[in-house]
Amino acid sequence: MEEDSLNPEIELVLIGGSAGSLEVLFKLLPLLKADLKPAIIVVLHRKSAGDSSLIDLLSTKTVLPIQEAEDKDLILPGNMYLAPSDYHLLIEKNRTFTLDYSEKINFSRPSLDVTFEAAADIFGALTAGIILSGANDDGTIGLRAIKKAGGKIIAQDPTTAQMPLMPQHAINNLKMDHIFNTVEMAGYLNNL
Amino acid sequence: MIEDEEIEILLTDLFDIHGYDFTSYSRASLKRRISRLYSLDKFPSFAELRYRVRTDESYLKRFVEEITVNVTEMFRDPSFYLSLRNDVLPILGTKPFIRIWHAGCSTGEEVYSMAILLKEAGLLKKSLLYATDLNPSVLEKVRKGIFPLIQMKQYSESYISSGGLADFSTYYTANYGQAKFDQELSDKIIISTHNLVSDSSFNEFDLILCRNVLIYFDKDLQDRVLKLFDASLGSLGYLALGSKETLKFSAVQNNYKQLNREKIWKKIV
Structure with missing residues (x-):
């Protein structure tokens, strides 16, 4: 089918957020179905202090298997991974994670741009990137890389965002495929 | 942007000419850091970068220092x-x-x-x-x-x-x-x-x-x-x-x- 070859199946979804994005995830995660097809990587700006409780908190909101990404872990379909605090999260050709302790990017580690670019390089057109609420402009460069690789890019509707700056910055600079509220986002992910 | 094959060429040069073996390092990290250096140092082409790495000892020093991560802090964790x-x-x-x-x-x-x-x-x-x-x-x-x-x-x-x-x-x-x-x-x-x-x-x-x-x-x-x-x-x-x-x-x-x-x-x- 013509349609299918133009729309390759998304195998990896990246969700990036900063201030105000946790509330979105708390609403979004319970709406995701148990047999979700793609892998999901969540990259959040967080305090560098060891807030390992975030993974526990998120796991109460989803039926999907969720874990903090560990060095050399293989990215598996239908699994959800949270980028650990104070490391950048990279992806190797064999679809395993590499943690990286290099300089902060956009004052952030993990940085959305870093993981989004790494994903675009490895998963190419099979990638979808979603940018949520936040008060800085991390993520736009990464989304551009995903778009260039043929993937899909999505922004949280800024009017629904506690901190509209981050999704708005992406919308102002890129041609987004979709602008969604939380319920629309869940519908999109469940249909992949 | 540096291509995957170009990374491998550089790694081979580093080992053959200078004895630095980076072939077991994470490619995702190396690619990111070499790409960053490539644009930071404004190379007109990959060939130019390769030439510098092969022949210029002082640039080699910078190259090795920049592609390895040198971020650290006191009393981290x-x-x-x-x-x-x-x-x-x-x-x-x-x-x-x-x-x-x-x-x-x-x-x-x-x-x-x-x-x-x-x-x-x-x-x-x-x-x-x-x-x-x-x-x-x-x-x-x-x-x-x-x-x-x-x-x-x-x-x-x-x-x-x-x-x-x-x-x-x-x-x-x-x-x-x-x-x-x-x-x-x-x-x-x-x-x-x-x-x-x-x-x-x-x-x-x-x-x-x-x-x-x-x-x-x-x-x-x-x-x-x-x-x-x-x-x-x-x-x-x-x-x-x-x-x-x-x-x-x-x-x-x-x-x-x-x-x-x-x-x-x-x-x-």
């Missing part, structure tokens, strides 16, 4: 240092002489943190800290013991969280935006280049620290390096890794017992 204070140093203190190896120490912030712990435990005089890295230029910074003054506020907070009781500023002299750490600390630090990929064991140690270095290595190289550490640790010695690194699933894991929640293992053979 304070709870880790608290455990060194409470669980490790009292045991090491019973020895007549203490040898510590900081492998892949970069600019040395962790080495100076360790020297401060030893001083506060009254053990500095009978200790030697070996600080090694593959980059000669970062070791020069270790030798000087000079770090940006602007960092000191955060380091002071981490120091206090790590159980430090003194006024952190008594350990350095501030001058022109720099903090120079006391000679008493640097006198106990021995610097040397050492490449974990190609060099072998050079002494026996009571404690080896190698934090946030193994994450850049593939599984085989991680195993090789852990065996090197194992061969360099005395019996009942300690091995400390970064907060996301582990001995689990490694070839030497059965020789070690993890102390507590921190990434510190005691050799039990």
Whole structure:
């Protein structure tokens, strides 16, 4: 089918957020179905202090298997991974994670741009990137890389965002495929 | 943007011409750092970059320093240092002489943190800290013991969280935006280049620290390096890794017992 070859199946979804994005995830995660097809990587700006409780908190909101990404872990379909605090999260050709302790990017580690670019390089057109609420402009460069690789890019509707700056910055600079509220986002992910 | 094949060409050149073996390093990290350097140094083409790396010794130095990650800080993960204070140093203190190896120490912030712990435990005089890295230029910074003054506020907070009781500023002299750490600390630090990929064991140690270095290595190289550490640790010695690194699933894991929640293992053979 013509349609299918133009729309390759998304195998990896990246969700990036900063201030105000946790509330979105708390609403979004319970709406995701148990047999979700793609892998999901969540990259959040967080305090560098060891807030390992975030993974526990998120796991109460989803039926999907969720874990903090560990060095050399293989990215598996239908699994959800949270980028650990104070490391950048990279992806190797064999679809395993590499943690990286290099300089902060956009004052952030993990940085959305870093993981989004790494994903675009490895998963190419099979990638979808979603940018949520936040008060800085991390993520736009990464989304551009995903778009260039043929993937899909999505922004949280800024009017629904506690901190509209981050999704708005992406919308102002890129041609987004979709602008969604939380319920629309869940519908999109469940249909992949 | 640098292509995957071009990365491999550079890695082959680095090994064939200069003897640096980066072939077991994470490609995702190398690609990111080489691409970054390529645009930072405004090369007109990949061929130009390759030519510089092959022929220009001083550029080679910069290249190696920039593609390896040299980000470090004092008292990073304070709870880790608290455990060194409470669980490790009292045991090491019973020895007549203490040898510590900081492998892949970069600019040395962790080495100076360790020297401060030893001083506060009254053990500095009978200790030697070996600080090694593959980059000669970062070791020069270790030798000087000079770090940006602007960092000191955060380091002071981490120091206090790590159980430090003194006024952190008594350990350095501030001058022109720099903090120079006391000679008493640097006198106990021995610097040397050492490449974990190609060099072998050079002494026996009571404690080896190698934090946030193994994450850049593939599984085989991680195993090789852990065996090197194992061969360099005395019996009942300690091995400390970064907060996301582990001995689990490694070839030497059965020789070690993890102390507590921190990434510190005691050799039990």
